[in-house]
Amino acid sequence: MAQHPDGPIVTIAPGDVRGFWRGEPGEREASAAFLGIPFAQAPVGELRFAAPLPPEPWNGVRDAHEYGATAHRTDPGDTLIPEPAIPGDSTLNVNVFTPVPGDTEARLPVMVYIHGGGYTAGSPASPWYDGRAFNRDGVVTVTLSYRLGFDGFGHIPGAPSNRGVRDWLAALEWVRDNIAAFGGDPARVTIAGQSAGGGAVLTLLGMPQAQHLFHSAWAMSAALADVSAERARTLSAKLAHLAGVEPNRDGFASVAEDTLHGLQEKAATADSSNPLAGILVLLQDGLSWGPMVDGDLIGQPTLVSLRAGVGADKPLVLGSNDDEFTMVTDSAKGKLRLIPASLALGRLEVGKETRTAYLAANFAQRRKGTAAVLGRYVTDVVFRSTVVKVAEARAAAASPLAAATWVYRFSWVSPARGWALHCLDVPFWFDCLDAPGVTAIAGDAPPRRLAGAVHGSAVGLIRDGDPGWPAWSDRPGATRMFGGEASRPDVDLEGYASVRALV
Known part of the structure; x- marks a missing residue:
């Protein structure tokens, strides 16, 4: 680590980043924060519905003093967890909290946290997700962002499926490649999350492609999605109809992000006069937007995968x-x-x-x-x-x-x-x-x-x-x-x- 009066500087694959201390370095309660570091390029333009691509390298020192842009775009008002929406295009970023920035020999265990929000909302910039208490106890902490709603999980012919899941994988790959610079051990990574984030943890636990990226898991109030391919196609066609476009990549790309966000809830709403219709859909069909059993990245429902022994070696x-x-x-x-x-x-x-x-x-x-x-x-x-x-x-x-x-x-x-x-x-x-x-x-x-x-x-x-x-x-x-x-x-x-x- 390069000591600097403006904060600790560490070197990662794309370039140098500068964080800031909370407390005096060396004290038990001291913790350094590095906020808004991109783990992938901004998912806009041609990359809007693409798989995440590694970030472009930068020259000089990049300040990591502010939370990055969030896929969560609007302030919903009074919510159970304060999760701010931060404007901007570069929504695929991580926040790292560490007591030993730059100490590549420290090899502290790492906790990677995935936020909830029903796969359509939520933000990694919540003050509740600050890792200072875990830092105090010798754990490097990472929070990550991912694409939400239709942009992250909707079925789009001509685009890769489960883009939000691919974002989780890309963020975990970033942790594997870079966390040692923050004092973390890439061989001791625990993934954790709550609600949709807990569902994300179980989804990753049941994915063969994710097994090398973490070694244990903690799922709080896990909301599994496991959306069937048939239901995903039906929802996509309904959303395209509401938006007045063809149900393909070009059609959806022609619609502004905020417009699709406004229509995705309507597309998932049951057409019924029954006041319990919304609850019935949730109970019988599950969440509308979330990881899809696509036969590719997610080959089978999570419970089936776990029963087959995938992830069995992970506490x-x-x-x-x-x-x-x-x-x-x-x-x-x-x-x-x-x-x-x-x-x-x-x-x-x-x-x-x-x-x-x-x-x-x-x-x-x-x-x-x-x-x-x-x-x-x-x-x-x-x-x-x-x-x-x-x-x-x-x-x-x-x-x-x-x-x-x-x-x-x-x-x-x-x-x-x-x-x-x-x-x-x-x-x-x-x-x-x-x-x-x-x-x-x-x-x-x-x-x-x-x-x-x-x-x-x-x-x-x-x-x-x-x-x-x-x-x-x-x-x-x-x-x-x-x-x-x-x-x-x-x-x-x-x-x-x-x-x-x-x-």
């Missing part, structure tokens, strides 16, 4: 929050108050036998009312059942190289929101309870010991290969419960029993 931690979706249905609890839970589940086309078994297993939730039951049901279908399916798929692989699978639940109830809701665990995982926006979701005094436990478990996996509780792969059902101030691990030996009717 995995995964889990979910108890009531990811209940905040949505809770707003309708007045209207649902007099409607029996069984009848409401019937409106969601849940079969009678499944309804009976599910309600019996969720008696405590049923006592909270029909809105709470519906919220938990959607949570279970979209998030919590995935945890069990993935853990069991890895167990079924019976690979001689099998690594452990650990499972958790985040059950601490926010005093500000009344539930263990979606995204609530993120500031605990990053140990950033003082970051902007945390009090809005977690209240004025979120428990710091809980943050220490969640974050410490993450560091345990990344640094030592073990988050610190019994593995599901050794004892099926074993679940770490993150729900209070307990200093010792609280393990429920049947932590996901309430979702069994859906698996």
Whole structure:
């Protein structure tokens, strides 16, 4: 590293980059940030729907003091995680946080974080994703951007499929080639993410082409997409019709990015007068935009791939929050108050036998009312059942190289929101309870010991290969419960029993 009064300078493949210190170098809390470093060329013009290309080299020293442009283009207002939209063309960039910039002998473990947002939104520039707490604990941290929505995942004849997935791979290749300059070890990379980012982690875990780029994984509230090729083609044709263009690369390229973004939600909306139509589409068909099973880059659905043993040698931690979706249905609890839970589940086309078994297993939730039951049901279908399916798929692989699978639940109830809701665990995982926006979701005094436990478990996996509780792969059902101030691990030996009717 070149010492410079304006900040640390490191040399990577395309050229020199200058970051900045937070705190005094050498102190335990000190951390250097390098923001907005391109890992690929700007996906505009001829490259808009192309596979990512390596960045052009530059001369001199490139300042890395500001977050780069984001594919997330508009400010949606009050969101659970503050994720700013930053204008610009060069949207394929990484942010690196390190305690030892330029120390190529340090070989610290690396954590690469993939943001969520339903594959259509989200930003790596969130203050929650700052890696300073991981740096404090000896982990180099990288956050990455990727193309979103139709630009990243839509089916386009004449263009490579799964462009957003290719962006993840390109960013991980950048980490492999350059992270040693920031003090990281390219042989000890853990990928992590939440929501769509958690889905990205599982998608990569099940991809043969990605196996050499990381060694362990942590998936929070993973939202798998696995969009079928047929559905992707149907959505693409519908979007082209709405835009008034031919459903091919030239046609879509003739439409402004913001126009397509505005139409992609309409293309994915169910044509129905049923007020539950949108939820039904989510429950029955899954997310509209996201990784597609294209028979090429993604040859088969993720669970099938995991069951076949892909990624079996990678240690995995995964889990979910108890009531990811209940905040949505809770707003309708007045209207649902007099409607029996069984009848409401019937409106969601849940079969009678499944309804009976599910309600019996969720008696405590049923006592909270029909809105709470519906919220938990959607949570279970979209998030919590995935945890069990993935853990069991890895167990079924019976690979001689099998690594452990650990499972958790985040059950601490926010005093500000009344539930263990979606995204609530993120500031605990990053140990950033003082970051902007945390009090809005977690209240004025979120428990710091809980943050220490969640974050410490993450560091345990990344640094030592073990988050610190019994593995599901050794004892099926074993679940770490993150729900209070307990200093010792609280393990429920049947932590996901309430979702069994859906698996």
